[in-house]
Amino acid sequence: MKITDIQAVKLTMPDSVPSTSAAASSVTSPQHAAGHPATAPAAKPWRSGWAEDAEVANPMSRYPHVKRHRSMWLPKDWGAVWCKVTLEDGTWGLGSTAHGRPVAAVIDDHLAPQLIGQDIMAGEKLADMMFRLTKPYGTVGLASYAISAVDLALWDARGKVLDKPVYELLGGPQKESLPCYATGNDVDWYLELGFKAFKLACPHGPADGLDGLKKNEDFVARAREQIGDGCELMLDCWMAFDVEYTVRLAERLRPYGLKWMEECLLSEDFDANIALRQRLPWQGLATGEHWYTHLPFQWACAHRVVDILQPDLTWVGGLSTCVKIAAAADAAGITVLPHGGGGTAFGQHFTMAMGCADLAEYFIGSPPGVPLEQLRGIPGVPIAKDGVVIPSNAPGFGMEISEDWLTPFFG
Ligand SMILES: [Mg+2]
Known part of the structure; x- marks a missing residue:
């Protein structure tokens, strides 16, 4: 064929599209703003979602004029x-x-x-x-x-x-459903939604000095207190640190039992990953959301610099590249948890099929109190219920997008 x-093409969904089958958020990166409800929600939000306003440590945090929020320097x-x-x-x-x-x-x-x-x-x-x-x-x-x-x-x-659904093309389902962890800083809301694993976005980095280090510890301690000892807790550091800062922060956070610290270093600095692994042998480490092609992942498996690889299916080269990454990682006994994987059809199908993927990331930036069912997402993409997603078994990725919602990008 x-x-x-x-x-x-550009996708423009009409306002009339029902949102009940929609994903909680097709938004999995700060390049896109937090997921907003398409229409006035029936439920009253408790407050606005964390992603709208929260400061998150990042590679540009050293420049005060854009430090406040990543939207101040990302392409508009x-x-x-x-x-x-x-x-x-x-x-x-x-x-x-x-x-x-x-x-x-x-x-x-x-x-x-x-x-x-x-x-x-x-x-x-x-x-x-x-x-x-x-x-x-x-x-x-x-x-x-x-x-x-x-x-x-x-x-x-x-x-x-x-x-056939794409996960059938990958060899068929390896599991019945996908347990998800919630990404975001509205932990009280994620607990209410039934999630049992949580990843915070780290607010402070080297630019905030000793005071920021203390505030980071308080921030993680508060979350650990909220979720108790029976839930996993992770910290996303979004390329904001260097080796020295990561080691200092990790040592302060050791009592809070982080499952992993994520993307602490600039993505191209491979030697720093080796140094960090040597200086933090006891801390779970994850990275890869800003790595491209299968090659850095193959390198990471060969050198065992991290415990968890996090390719983004929509950035790294697609599903074909992720299949290569999964093969290398599985052979090395390393886990692959795609960036944003639980909230997109692409990540759901990959995770459903792969034995090296035992957890899916579910980004939630929407206002606490507004049920995920009321948010606008891509029709046909299942949403998490009680922290679990079951991928669509419709042909392809199962997205229910009408052809007339598509127009040429350069119209
Ligand atoms: Mg991340």
């Missing part, structure tokens, strides 16, 4: 982008990613003309072609976002042609 078209007008792949029998599939404007150009100007006419079933060939096509300008970074959207759309179309 030949591919007849590949195009970068790039938006999200989807990729639509159409086959000769009219079947079409969809994938999505971030950083729309430059990424859409890579899809339309380069990847699409090279892949149109190829066989949709030649999955490894198509993934390998995209990996090699982008070499002259770098497969990592923005090109990797474009590859991800195309690769996911190819998997969605392949599932629809074969009339």
Whole structure:
């Protein structure tokens, strides 16, 4: 079955779309603001969601004029982008990613003309072609976002042609359902929703000195007190630290039993990962959300620098790349918990199929008190109930998106 078209598109959902089957939030990164309800919710929020206003330590925190919030320095007008792949029998599939404007150009100007006419079933060939096509300008970074959207759309179309959910194409379900951990700082709300594992966004970093170190400890201590000893607690550090700061903070936080500290270092600094592993042999470490292609993950498995790998399916190169990462990690006895994996159809299908993925991240930035069912998400993507998600068994990724909600990105 030949591919007849590949195009970068925008998704615009009509206000009338019912939200009951929607994901809690398709938003899994600070590039997008917190998930907001589509219409006035029936339930009254307790307060606004943490992600709207909370300061989170980040690589730009050393510059006071943009320290307050990540939205002050992230690209404002790039938006999200989807990729639509159409086959000769009219079947079409969809994938999505971030950083729309430059990424859409890579899809339309380069990847699409090279892949149109190829066989949709030649999955490894198509993934390998995209990996090699982008070499002259770098497969990592923005090109990797474009590859991800195309690769996911190819998997969605392949599932629809074969009339199977994508997790069946990956070998079938490895588990019955996906236990999820809640990401965000509204811990009281996540407890109410039934989650049993929690990941906080660390508010302070080296720019806040000794006072920030103390405030970080108080912040983690408060969460541990809220959830008790029977729940897992993690801390996301979003590339904000160096080795020295991470070690100091980890030593202060040791009494609170963090399952892992996440992405403490700048993503390209591989030597720092080795140094951190040596200086913190007792602390669970996770990273990889800003790594691209399978190669850094293969390196991390070979050197065993972290315990948990966190590729983002919509950034790292798509599902094909994540399958390679899962094989390397599984062989090394390392866990793969995709970034934002519980809140997207893509992450849900990967996690359902893979033995090395035993927990799914569920980002929640919406206002506490508003049930997840009342939030607008992608129709057809199941939401977490009592901290557990069961992926859709509809063909492809199971997203219920109407074709007339899609328009060319560069219209
Ligand atoms: Mg993270």
